[in-house]
Every structure is written in C-alpha cells, then in structure tokens.
Amino acid sequence: MTDHNTHAETTPRDAQSSDAHGHEEESTGQTFPFTAVVDQEAMKRALVLNAINPAIGGVLIRGERGTAKSTAVRALADVLPTREVVTDCPYGCPPDDRDRMCEECRERVDAGEDLPTESRKMRVVDLPLNASEDRVVGSIDLERAVREGEREFEPGILADANRNILYVDEVNLLDDHIVDVLLDAAAMDENIVEREGVSFRHPAEFILVGTMNPEEGDLRPQLLDRFGLVVDVEGVNEVDDRVEISQRRSAFDADPEGFRAEYESRQADLRDDIVAATRRLPDxxxxxxxxxxxxxxxxxxxxxxxxxxxxxxxxxxxxxxxxxxxxxxxxxxxxxxxxxxxxxxxxxxxxxxxxxxxxxxxxxxxxxxxxx
Missing domain, CATH: 1.10.8.80 (Magnesium chelatase subunit I, C-Terminal domain)
Structure with missing residues (x-):
C-alpha cells in the first residue's frame, strides 16, 4: 500500500532530486511547516510516533524522486518538544538520568557537582553518504594518548545525533562499513571507538530516519530490519491535491516567514500533542x-x-x-x-x-x- 506525495511541486527540478525541497529550504533559511504537508498521512504518522516514542526504532521512507521525503523529515524537527540537557556536554546528556549519561557527566554527578542545564530543541542531524568512518564515529588523538597518557576524543556525527534525529538520505547507497557502524550503535545506544588499543565510548541514542528511491537499489536486509517502521510514498494523482500542493509551495517560496506564521498555531498544537502523548504513553x-x-x-x-x-x-x-x-x-x-x-x-x-x-x-x- 502506498500513500500520496506531500507538497512537492511537479517541476523538472523535483523530478531530478528526491531532496530538492530540502535544498530550496536551505536557500531560504526556513523549513516548510510539517502541518502544511498535504496528505501523506501514513508518513506523517510514522514520523510523529517515533518522536513520541523513539523505542519504536525509527522510520524508513521509500518513494520515487520528487516526492518531498526529505522535506517531511526536516520539517519534523520544528514540531518536536524541547528537552533538558547538560549545557556543556558535547552529547547533550539528560541531567536527571545517570544511566544515560556519558562517563564524564557521571563522574561529575558522583563528585557531587550540580550540572548546568538548559532546554534545547531536538535537531535533525545529517549523515552524508560520503562521510568517512572517523567523521561518523569520532576520532582519537593517538599521538597524545601515547605521549601524555590522555585520551583526546573528537566527537563525530553520532555524538551530535545523541537524543536527536539521525537522518540519512539515499540510505540504500551507504557504504557497508558505515552501515555496520549504525547497526552497532543502534543496537547498543552507544558508540564505541577503538584505535590501536585505545578506546572511547559515549551514548548514541538516536531516532534513525532514512529516505530512499527504490529504483536506485535495495537496502541491506540487516539495516532494513533495524527500522521499526517503513512507509512507501508515491506521487499525487488527484487534481485538487496537486493544485493545493503547488499553491502552498509557491506561497512558501514567495514568503517563507509569512507562510510559516500562518501555520504556527497548528505547529504549536502538534507540539503540545506530542508532549501530552509522551506523558500519557506509560499509562x-x-x-x-x-x-x-x-x-x-x-x-x-x-x-x-x-x-x-x-x-x-x-x-x-x-x-x-x-x-x-x-x-x-x-x-x-x-x-x-x-x-x-x-x-x-x-x-x-x-x-x-x-x-x-x-x-x-x-x-x-x-x-x-x-x-x-
């Protein structure tokens, strides 16, 4: 079963790139509102459910080029609630959950330190297809470790993704060794880096979201199974929906701030619904x-x-x-x-x-x- 396109205009540019809208949004510095996405109920539902309960295991969105899959993923971040983090921690550790903290935050807590905290919105962290393994997992300064006996760790993408959304566009084209890294981190909620007998670990809890065009190849079965939910999308065939999609996209491109302002109350309502659902879930x-x-x-x-x-x-x-x-x-x-x-x-x-x-x-x- 497939669901219809979001707000992608049927322009030649859309036909050439599944993330064309993502590029357009970067040029305006604004994201298209999640609640302005036309139709695509299954895709929106899958994304929202993962925002409420990351334990579901993420979502893979499959569809042809130009179906604005990337737009919907990036738009999700704007309706996510804020969460408390340790201000000066590179992993954004939760200040009230010792078991989910990095080693340094645990040591500070055990020493009786009051950790500085702040509210911070969740983000969509991109994992580029050409990213090296060190860029993904982070790197250890081996020279300093040998010379001074100290571990100097440079955090990578998995550190940025902790307690955020890790987004992989064209996930089916990822190199196998990066797929293995993702599978390990997703299974353990932890990233472990080992180089020449020196190791470092940090929390890596993330909502894995992938998008792909099935025409460009299949996904490795081990990674496909790791996604909690999978949604298939296709282009719109209803005249009224296509008109609405084009009108909304044109209005957004002409005045991003004004268009976003029109949807802010709906965005805020969805944000509140996600917070309320998170609180209700245990019961x-x-x-x-x-x-x-x-x-x-x-x-x-x-x-x-x-x-x-x-x-x-x-x-x-x-x-x-x-x-x-x-x-x-x-x-x-x-x-x-x-x-x-x-x-x-x-x-x-x-x-x-x-x-x-x-x-x-x-x-x-x-x-x-x-x-x-």
Missing amino acids: VSLGDDVARLIAGVNIELDVDGHRGDITLRRAARTLAAFEGESDVSVRTVRRVARMALEHRLQRLPFEEEEQDVMSAFHDVRRELGLED
Whole structure:
C-alpha cells in the first residue's frame, strides 16, 4: 500500500532530486511547516510516533524522486518538544538520568557537582553518504594518548545525533562499513571507538530516519530490519491535491516567514500533542485480546523473531497515546500494522502469491472473534 506525495511541486527540478525541497529550504533559511504537508498521512504518522516514542526504532521512507521525503523529515524537527540537557556536554546528556549519561557527566554527578542545564530543541542531524568512518564515529588523538597518557576524543556525527534525529538520505547507497557502524550503535545506544588499543565510548541514542528511491537499489536486509517502521510514498494523482500542493509551495517560496506564521498555531498544537502523548504513553494498556491479535498476525505472516511483535505493540500503544486513548484497540493496531510488518515479510523466489499484512490481520481478527 502506498500513500500520496506531500507538497512537492511537479517541476523538472523535483523530478531530478528526491531532496530538492530540502535544498530550496536551505536557500531560504526556513523549513516548510510539517502541518502544511498535504496528505501523506501514513508518513506523517510514522514520523510523529517515533518522536513520541523513539523505542519504536525509527522510520524508513521509500518513494520515487520528487516526492518531498526529505522535506517531511526536516520539517519534523520544528514540531518536536524541547528537552533538558547538560549545557556543556558535547552529547547533550539528560541531567536527571545517570544511566544515560556519558562517563564524564557521571563522574561529575558522583563528585557531587550540580550540572548546568538548559532546554534545547531536538535537531535533525545529517549523515552524508560520503562521510568517512572517523567523521561518523569520532576520532582519537593517538599521538597524545601515547605521549601524555590522555585520551583526546573528537566527537563525530553520532555524538551530535545523541537524543536527536539521525537522518540519512539515499540510505540504500551507504557504504557497508558505515552501515555496520549504525547497526552497532543502534543496537547498543552507544558508540564505541577503538584505535590501536585505545578506546572511547559515549551514548548514541538516536531516532534513525532514512529516505530512499527504490529504483536506485535495495537496502541491506540487516539495516532494513533495524527500522521499526517503513512507509512507501508515491506521487499525487488527484487534481485538487496537486493544485493545493503547488499553491502552498509557491506561497512558501514567495514568503517563507509569512507562510510559516500562518501555520504556527497548528505547529504549536502538534507540539503540545506530542508532549501530552509522551506523558500519557506509560499509562496506555494493551489487553490480552489485542496482544493475541498481534502475536497471531506475526505468526500468520511467518515473521522471523520477535521484533515484529514488539514493534507493533510499541507503535499501537504510541498511536493510542497520541489520540488520547487509554487502551489499544483493534482499530489502532490495524492502522500501524502494515508499516510495522510489511518490510519483515519473507519474499521467496518465484513465490506466486505475496503475503499481505492486512489480509492476515483480518483473518486472525475473525478467528479471535474481535470487532474491527
């Protein structure tokens, strides 16, 4: 199942680059408002759910060129809430959670120091395709380590990404050794750098967001499985939607500040909804019937391991929290099932019929006697 384009204009430039809008936004110094994105409900939902609950595991957005995937990702940062950080920490450690701090912040806390704090907005941190491994993980000054016995560490992109969004455009084109680094850091929420017997580690909790054009190659299966949610997007075919997309884009290009001002109240409302959902999330319950439904769908689809079950549970609970519900319903599960499971299906060579997430969902729902 695919969803429609956002606010990309169907210009030749759009047809040539999947991140054309990102480039346009940089030229104005402004980002297109997230709430001004036309349609694309599944993509917006997946991004917002990860903002509320990073434990979902990030999102991969797949689609043809010119579908403004990059624009939507960059726009997300503007509706994210602020969070408390240790002011002088290069990793933005949380001042009230020792277990998630870097070694230096822990040592300062243990010594009785009152850490300086400030509120800081989350950011979208780019990982360029041509980035070297040292640029991604950081580098250790080996000469100083040998000469003076001190570890001098230069933080990299993973340090910047801690407690932020790590965004990889054309993620399917990443070098294998960088993919391995991302897989390790995502699995441990920590970046470990080892050079010539000298090692350094720091927290690396990030929301991994990737965009790609499937026509330019596949994603490594190990990395695809690491994404909690996957959403497919395509161009708009409805006349009214295309007109609205072009009008909004033209208005933004003509007056970015004025256009953003028109959407500020909607942006603020979404920001407040994300904060409220984050607070509600721990109290959302998932009943036995719904748990059996989730397990049954994964079994029916022959999904390997338990990541599908866990991700679908997390996504359903988060959507319920976002919509102000105290319990996860069958309908809530249905609305996130495809994006949580479809990329985990086993595609066998020469298979005559592809497995379908929604068919399996309804089959299991009926077997359990549950109302949609």
